[in-house]
Ligand SMILES: [Ca+2]
Ligand SMILES: [Ca+2]
């Protein structure tokens with residue numbers, strides 16, 4: 061197809077889809093950095109706007125802006141400081157990226173995984189083309205840095221920067237010796253995209269948002285938050301987007317929302333940072349930070365994001381929110397994957413593996429349900445205050461430098477129901493579960509097996525904070541390795557009915573790779589496990605109808621005619637009855653009779669494929 065014909069087809073498409081408002085191209089506006097047409101008015105793929113800002117200016121409610129693959133920068137014109145340039149979302153306007161665009165066999169063909177329609181904060185176009193965030197101008201605490209010339213210059217002066225770790229003094233040296241390199245981000249936009257004041261009809265779909273640099277060091281400047289996307293009072297819809305290599309000095313490297321309920325679906329947050337540029341601040345929410353609202357994060361992925369200086373929430377930080385985090389995956393983030401402060405979200409069906417920590421629940425009434433929390437380098441779940449519920453959750457192979465490898469509860473009335481807590485380690489106390497201060501915690505229908513602290517195998521540890529703050533713990537219908545004697549420390553223990561101490565007979569606890577605490581582990585119960593049909597049905601909340609596999613939660617697993625919930629996250633299926641010799645004979649006879657009847661009535665042909 062030649063370009064002229066392509067342009068004609070595209071204009072016809074524009075006319076066909078432009079009934080609202082009448083003007084050509086009002087319903088769909090095209091943006092393509094490589095458009096070859098003569099008029100760049102957004103009316104077709106080849107007459108597309110070359111940049112995104114004029115399309116946003118021209119758009120009104122009802123407009124869809126289609127963006128072809130290419131790099132787009134916010135236009136600094138009209139801003140006193142060019143770094144304030146940003147793409148502002150609008151109500152009723154859908155911005156869609158990932159289109160093949162002008163010249164492609166099908167210009168409307170679309171790929172958003174990830175999208176090559178890149179919204180970039182590098183307005184001067186001088187950032188190094190690195191695929192990784194780790195650079196010479198920030199402390200990585202790993203040996204060396206990616207730019208060979210800069211690494212050589214710095215390590216000539218301080219060899220430990222290459223031999224041991226790239227720490228603050230290496231960064232300081234790099235900033236003087238490799239100034240061009242280190243200054244390259246100092247001229248980027250504070251916020252690549254802004255969604256303040258919009259509602260859910262402002263839709264961002266299928267773009268990559270990168271190289272925002274919200275680094276104003278004055279604490280707490282708005283320009284130290286939301287480097288990828290900044291929202292003050294707004295609830296945009298964000299779908300299928302990739303946030304990568306955005307860096308905020310304080311809050312929300314990828315995404316920052318204050319007072320709003322964003323819906324974030326199918327997005328990836330990779331290699332974003334909340335950097336903590338000064339000593340007064342800690343970075344919070346490396347991937348995303350939401351304060352006050354009811355956010356939805358559904359089907360999202362958070363990988364290698366960072367919240368610095370012991371900052372909170374390398375993946376997501378929620379402050380005073382409700383909301384839902386569902387079906388998300390967190391892997392390799394530097395700190396706690398999900399950090400909730402005075403928040404009451406529902407966190408369900410999430411996989412949280414090999415992060416600096418699992419989930420922090422600081423107050424509120426949060427619920428964690430149907431999650432897998434594996435091999436993190438802090439407690440699997442750390443509760444401080446509040447009334448958290450932890451249900452049907454697999455907590456395996458986590459390591460706490462302090463107390464409570466699996467779950468650590470301080471001053472917290474936590475309920476732990478139908479959890480499988482296995483092979484977690486605590487450096488000090490409570491390999492499986494630690495309960496400290498005036499906590500009233502209950503453990504029901506759960507399995508604690510193979511957890512240990514450095515010196516022994518105490519599954520559970522109770523620790524008063526003062527003579528008047530003594531923890532209380534109820535354990536019932538649970539499998540506790542070592543039984544009551546595996547509960548260490550001091551507190552009020554109610555050892556309820558139905559507790560057992562027998563090998564739970566997991567199918568294959570450490571999985572094919574022989575290492576426990578990762579995703580190939582199989583902690584399902586063998587049919588003859590003592591945990592089958594050994595729980596307490598009355599402890600199962602009515603809202604819980606399935607196990608971690610999504611199979612029915614209360615099943616008669618021992619075929620005695622009574623359906624009883626199993627201990628742990630998985631429910632063993634009802635066994636298939638084993639046929640006796642007589643049964644086999646009768647079944648064979650029946651099949652023969654049925655087969656003969658069918659062949660006679662339909663003929664053999666009917667059974668051929
Ligand atoms: Ca730059
Ligand atoms: Ca394994």
Ligand SMILES: [Ca+2]
Pocket residue numbers: 592593594614615616617618623624625626631632
């Ligand atoms: Ca059962």
Ligand SMILES: [Ca+2]
Pocket residue numbers: 593615616617618619620621622623624
């Ligand atoms: Ca039964």
